[in-house]
Amino acid sequence: MRITRGLAWVLPGVALAGLVAVVQTPEAAAARPADRWGVIGRNTYGSxxxxLRTGPYGRTGPEFPALQPPPYGxxxxxxxxxxxxxxxxxxxxDFARTPLRRIRSVKYWIFTxxxxxxxxxxxxxxxxxxxxxxNLPYTTLVYLPDVSLSPSRPVTHDFRNVWQQYDATAPGNRWGSSRSIDGTTTCTLSNPCSFDTLKSKMPNAVISYSVAIQKGTDDAFVGAVDGLQINNSLFDFERSGVHRRPC
Known part of the structure; x- marks a missing residue:
């Protein structure tokens, strides 16, 4: 695994200097760096x-220049x-011990x-x-953007080189648990269900070790993610760090 220089800027214990406003809006002043984001080594393998980078810019028309900016900053x-x-x-x-029932909204943008x-x-x-x-102290709950339906995913979601938003809690969402909750295949990764159904099967569940953007272990991917929203907090991924602001 390699962690780039840009990523190292957000690891704990590293001072952040010269921060840039993440969006050109009045709300930008409310943004603040969130230094507890980084690669989760125990859930990462290979290379x-x-x-954390500048861009990329998407193409939304026939023009040669890529003109669609990242969603935030x-x-x-x-x-x-x-x-x-x-x-x-x-x-x-930051999310450890949060009751699962309190997670009401999850959205993020993907650039393929x-x-x-x-x-x-x-x-x-x-x-x-x-x-x-x-007898079930642990599982990982995963939003599956590609098998979700609109409006959870964009109506046309196979666009390449453009930014598109996915709403993991909108109608049409599909989630799976890495382990069987009730001894059946319902709400597993191979037989996903809605987020509300998943929460109803574990009404007392709490977030334990992490929340994350993840990719693998399937096919290759080159792209980017931005604007992760969890409830009323938006996490803006910038080259200078991860910035959290209300939304």
Missing amino acids: PSAE RGSLGLTVDDGEKIAFGNET GIDSGTSTIRPSFSMEVNPKIE
């Missing part, structure tokens, strides 16, 4: 890359993951920077949780 979280690799970029501190191929599976959002169910 993937996660880099000027940067994003760039991801490069090969076949069979996995990377998780997340926060292992691949020109061809029909099997590209996009980055997912995951939460490691303690279901508070007998």
Whole structure:
């Protein structure tokens, strides 16, 4: 695994200097750096890359220049993951012990920077949780953008080299648990269900180890993620760091 210089700026214990306003709006003053985001090593393998970078700019028309800016600020979280690799970029501190029932809204933007191929599976959002169910102390809940339906995913979601928003809690969402909750395949990764159904099966669950953007272990992916919204907090990925602001 390699962690780029840009990523190292957001690791704990590293001072941040010269921060740039993340968006040119009055709300920008409310933004603040969130230094508890980074690669989750225990959920990463192979040689993937996660880099806080400037851009990328998307193409929304026939023009030669790429003119569509990142959704927030000027940067994003760039991801490069090969076949069979996995990377998780997340926060292992701030959401611990949060009751799952309190997670009401999850949205994020994806840039798929691949020109061809029909099997590209996009980055997912995951939460490691303690279901508070007998004999089940741990599972990972995963939003599956590619098998979700509109409006959870864009109506035309196979666009390449453009920014598109995915709403993991809108109608049509599909989530799966890495472990069976009730001894059946319902709400597993192979047989996903809605987020509301998943929460109803573990009403006392709490987030345990992390929330994260993750990719793998399926096909290769080159692209980026930006504007992760969890409830009323928006996490803007910028080259200077991860910035949190109300939304």
